[in-house]
Amino acid sequence: MTEDKIENLLQKTDQMAGGPASVSAKLSAVVRRRAHRRRIATFAAPFAVAAVIIIGLGVWSITTRTPKTTQDQEKLTSLEIQVKQLRARTDAALNLIQEVLEDERRQRRLDELEAQLASIPDPLEELQKQVDKTAFILVYQADRMYRELNQTNSAVEAYNRVIALFPQNRWAKVARQRLAEIENRKFNKTNSEGDSIWKPQNAQSSC
Amino acid sequence: MVVMAETITDELLVGQFNRGDESAFDRIVEQHSGDVAALANRLLGWPGDVEDVTQDIFLAAYLGLKRFRCECSLKTWLFTITINKCRSYRYKRILRLRLFAATKASLTRPHAKVKTPTGSETFDRVRRAVAALPAKYREPVVLRYLQELPTDEISQIIGISKNALQVRLTRARRRLRQELAELIKEKL
Numbered sequence: 001m002t003e004d005k006i007e008n009l010l011q012k013t014d015q016m017a018g019g020p021a022s023v024s025a026k027l028s029a030v031v032r033r034r035a036h037r038r039r040i041a042t043f044a045a046p047f048a049v050a051a052v053i054i055i056g057l058g059v060w061s062i063t064t065r066t067p068k069t070t071q072d073q074e075k076l077t078s079l080e081i082q083v084k085q086l087r088a089r090t091d092a093a094l095n096l097i098q099e100v101l102e103d104e105r106r107q108r109r110l111d112e113l114e115a116q117l118a119s120i121p122d123p124l125e126e127l128q129k130q131v132d133k134t135a136f137i138l139v140y141q142a143d144r145m146y147r148e149l150n151q152t153n154s155a156v157e158a159y160n161r162v163i164a165l166f167p168q169n170r171w172a173k174v175a176r177q178r179l180a181e182i183e184n185r186k187f188n189k190t191n192s193e194g195d196s197i198w199k200p201q202n203a204q205s206s207c
Numbered sequence: 208m209v210v211m212a213e214t215i216t217d218e219l220l221v222g223q224f225n226r227g228d229e230s231a232f233d234r235i236v237e238q239h240s241g242d243v244a245a246l247a248n249r250l251l252g253w254p255g256d257v258e259d260v261t262q263d264i265f266l267a268a269y270l271g272l273k274r275f276r277c278e279c280s281l282k283t284w285l286f287t288i289t290i291n292k293c294r295s296y297r298y299k300r301i302l303r304l305r306l307f308a309a310t311k312a313s314l315t316r317p318h319a320k321v322k323t324p325t326g327s328e329t330f331d332r333v334r335r336a337v338a339a340l341p342a343k344y345r346e347p348v349v350l351r352y353l354q355e356l357p358t359d360e361i362s363q364i365i366g367i368s369k370n371a372l373q374v375r376l377t378r379a380r381r382r383l384r385q386e387l388a389e390l391i392k393e394k395l
Contacts, residue, residue: 005391006383007352013333014353017253020244023261028236031265034230040269 135171215279344379
């Protein structure tokens with residue numbers, strides 16, 4: 001019952017309100033035009049957005065180019081300076097290393113030379129040895145001539161030669177001793193004919 | 208029988224439109240614009256001028272007609288679009304009113320500025336009571352009592368079951384009864 005009343009009330013109100021204003025006869029044409037416009041907008045929107053973005057980027061790049069370039073240049077300059085400083089430091093370090101290496105090489109060479117020098121015998125000593133040896137040989141030969149061959153004159157000549165050639169040598173002393181002994185023997189021989197034969201002992205012990 | 212013929216006609220028109228025959232759309236507009244405009248007018252609280260909403264509804268139909276699969280009648284489909292468009296239209300209008308710092312009264316009475324055709328108090332009260340109903344109650348009421356559609360079609364249009372529709376109608380009636388108690392008593 002109440003439902004009917006409500007329905008009646010609603011319908012009466014609807015009747016009183018009247019229908020909507022008459023819909024335009026060109027409604028379908030208007031709708032078609034709007035749809036066409038919307039399609040164009042849908043199609044063109046991405047292009048428009050892209051164009052706006054590109055233009056925006058262009059403007060932005062133009063407006064921000066100068067300061068950025070200046071900043072870049074400053075950065076570049078500071079980097080170049082740093083590179084130069086680093087290069088100078090590296091060069092200095094390399095030079096130092098080369099100097100140290102050169103010193104080490106020189107020191108090594110010096111050591112080698114010193115070792116070589118140390119290995120070389122003293123010529124004076126060598127000469128002294130040779131002189132000593134020659135004097136000994138002469139004395140020895142003179143001893144043999146005198147003792148074994150009984151060539152006293154030749155032996156005296158040989159002793160004299162040793163004394164003449166190597167007056168400071170110890171064999172010159174020995175030669176002098178031999179000569180003195182020979183003189184003594186000669187002297188003793190003349191005095192007493194039965195003296196024993198002299199045997200040189202110093203020459204053997206010194207050899 | 209009438210529904211079947213209607214469905215066949217709809218299918219033919221949609222087929223023609225899909226084949227590129229634009230005149231099919233003209234015929235669709237011609238056939239249904241009146242009903243669509245009337246429904247929009249009632250859903251929006253009888254503002255009278257519903258040209259813009261009707262244009263939006265048929266624009267949506269024009270753009271979506273190729274996807275229409277004729278599972279329901281074209282009228283049902285158009286009414287569904289109408290309901291959706293009216294909902295968004297009301298929502299936008301409320302937002303706009305809020306944006307312009309409208310008074311609370313104008314929010315609760317969104318059609319206050321609309322001229323009343325008769326100026327009678329009864330009409331105003333009923334209109335206000337219907338407008339004050341939430342959309343989920345107002346739509347079934349309008350479709351059932353003003354458009355006089357069968358419940359099957361209404362449930363199809365709104366997209367709810369018949370039971371849910373009955374529940375909503377009952378609740379809507381209860382609210383209207385409360386709002387319009389004096390008027391109903393006067394009638395008695």
